[in-house]
Amino acid sequence: MKKLGVMGLAMSLVAGGLTGCKDATAGEVVTKKAANEIVTVAKYLNNNETLSDGGYKIGTEISGKDELLKAATEYSSIVVNEKRIIFKNGSEADLVNLGQLLGSNTSPERWSGGDVFRIDAIYEQDSDPYKTMDITFQYIGQKEAEKKEEDVIDADYVLKHLEIGMPKDEVRSLFGDPNTEYPNMLNDLPVWDYHFTKEGFEFEGFADEVDEQGLQNGNMIMQLAVTFQEDRVFQYQFHVKDTSTYVANDGTSKTDMR
Structure with missing residues (x-):
């Protein structure tokens, strides 16, 4: 089962033999149907009233317990195949359980307050994007300490x-x-x-x-x-x-x- 990222789908399509596509960022017009399907899904998610108010769109980078919980709560209104978080040690969890996981029992190897996550969305090519869409809070690194x-x-x-x-x-x-x-x-x-x-x-x-x-x-x-x-x-x-x-x-x- 091959899955393709929203932000980089067009590059994968070009590699597979489809040409003429630009990077399929949310809301961008492309010439191929498969890429247009993804743009439509990304556009739907990014124009969702709840998400627009909160600003947690695909590609948004978030960190800190409060921000993670707010973003997870806003994505709870989106009906997709799976909503998960991938921590820095590679372990995965359902976003529904995020509040419990970020509590005092979470090991430092799994999560710390300076961890930065990016909101990604992927789906199964040639299938219903809504039914196969995965929303992922993907760990991408550590936030630099804010200094005066x-x-x-x-x-x-x-x-x-x-x-x-x-x-x-x-x-x-x-x-x-x-x-x-x-x-x-x-x-x-x-x-x-x-x-x-x-x-x-x-x-x-x-x-x-x-x-x-x-x-x-x-x-x-x-x-x-x-x-x-x-x-x-x-x-x-x-x-x-x-x-x-x-x-x-x-x-x-x-x-x-x-």
Whole structure:
């Protein structure tokens, strides 16, 4: 059973001996009947009232739990053969079960918040496109971490981007490799320690030591310690010149004056 992609159908038709087709993007006029059938289906999906309001058309790239769930909900009104999501490790699931799959039990090997998916649609050639159409949320890569202008990483940046439950690879994409790694003294969980310093300054204290002098004189801009459990953020704390902030496993935070 050969299946052809909406966005690249015409190229496959040319390879099979049909000529004169342009790429069959949604709404584009082509000269061959088979390609026109696909354009009609793509046009129907992309002009669907629900999808038009939400903007989740074929070819749209989405990421983040909320966006994935919104897109999946909007596609629930489309009657096709199959609606599925393909994760980064190659495993597949029905879009109907997406809410449950993106919950706390989803393994980091399968899904993380920075994963980007593209909405694809394929159907079986020479058959009813509606009955054989598959809508797929296809994993295509990782979203680049959003940084402030000039890549300034400060307390606001940490609170905005670092989340409880975030997998290690996303933490690394936000802050790079840690300066040091060591076990938490209270629970023996692994800790990544980051030193954000003035150019040319290098902290030479103990792994879990707060550089009080550096924070006060400006050589140490911020120290961040991230604790992990099962390769996901369990808790974290950071120190700047005048305050120390602790974010617990339940997401609550406490800031104390230094």
